[in-house]
Amino acid sequence: MMRKLVLLALTGIAMSVNVVKAQNIDRVYDFVSIDKQPEFPGGMKRFYEYLGQAIKYPELAKKNNVEGKVFLSFVVEKNGQLSDVKVTRGLGSGTDEEAIRVLKNSPAWNPGLDKQQPVRVKYNINVNFSLSKNKPEQKTGSVHKNLKAEFPGGEERLRTYLAKNIQYTHATQTKKEGKVYVSFLIGKDGVLSELKVIKGLSGPQDEEALRVMRKSPRWNPAIENGKPVEVKYVLPINFKTS
Incomplete structure (x- = not known):
């Protein structure tokens, strides 16, 4: 009887492991x-x-x-x-x-x-x-300011990304609340470059805002006449101590 119970227990463990493996394989x-x-x-x-x-x-x-x-x-x-x-x-x-x-x-x-x-x-x-693909294009190498690039999934996904990645422990030591405004270029390949704080809150918060945006996923670039173009973007990043 004890042997049967042990076998049943081992079988149950094996089934559980297989279920977990299957879930990991199928996970999106x-x-x-x-x-x-x-x-x-x-x-x-x-x-x-x-x-x-x-x-x-x-x-x-x-x-x-x-x-x-x-x-x-x-x-x-x-x-x-x-x-x-x-x-x-x-x-x-x-x-x-x-x-x-x-x-x-x-x-x-x-x-x-x-x-x-x-x-x-x-x-x-x-x-x-x-x-409008046949309209005259702007000169190569110019930075466009009025076209819209986008974080993959839109503004809601961007807010989710910021909430998950901002580390508040060090950034909120000053107890200041407010927004850090970060400007950057979004390249034709969606990569961010030339990141800088144009309106800061405090040293630690400014650095944290830059850190998070440097590790950002590639954005969907702005499109003009069916082609990706480089654009300048300004993003306010909110910091709250509570």
């Missing part, structure tokens, strides 16, 4: 919680070049003069293939379906890594539809 990670984000081969600049070549502007959208962005989410699998492609905010007139088609046909991405192992990662991006 948030892109801000892993060591290395998934990436299109060659970076975001190459991704937007791919979009520019692959998108076929829907005739209905042309007829209705529809322009704007389609926001999508998808999972980058361990082998880099994209799955579960969904529109989170659509534009209509055939643009939503075209955005899904182009993403489903995307070349395999470099998968996300956590603890040096490939993992499944949920990612957010926007696909721009513009009928």
Whole structure:
């Protein structure tokens, strides 16, 4: 009888371990919680070049003069293939379906890594539809100030990223509350550079704001005439002691 109980207990433990392993295999990670984000081969600049070549502007959208962005989410699998492609905010007139088609046909991405192992990662991006590609472009190398770049997933995901990553222990020693304003350039590949505090709160808080933004995931770059461009951005980062 005792032997049967021991065998049952061992079987139960083995089943539990297998369930945990299965859950880990199937787990979809948030892109801000892993060591290395998934990436299109060659970076975001190459991704937007791919979009520019692959998108076929829907005739209905042309007829209705529809322009704007389609926001999508998808999972980058361990082998880099994209799955579960969904529109989170659509534009209509055939643009939503075209955005899904182009993403489903995307070349395999470099998968996300956590603890040096490939993992499944949920990612957010926007696909721009513009009928003004034939307009004269600004000179190469100029920094655009009025076009909008975006943190992957939008402002809500940016707030979540800041809340998870700001370390308040050292930053709030001064007991000051308020906002640190950080300016930076968002490159064509979504990488942030030239970060600086333009309106500070205190030394530790200013440094913490810079630290968090230096480790930020790549942003979705601003798009003009269907191509990514470099833009300047100013972000207020809020600090509260309570």
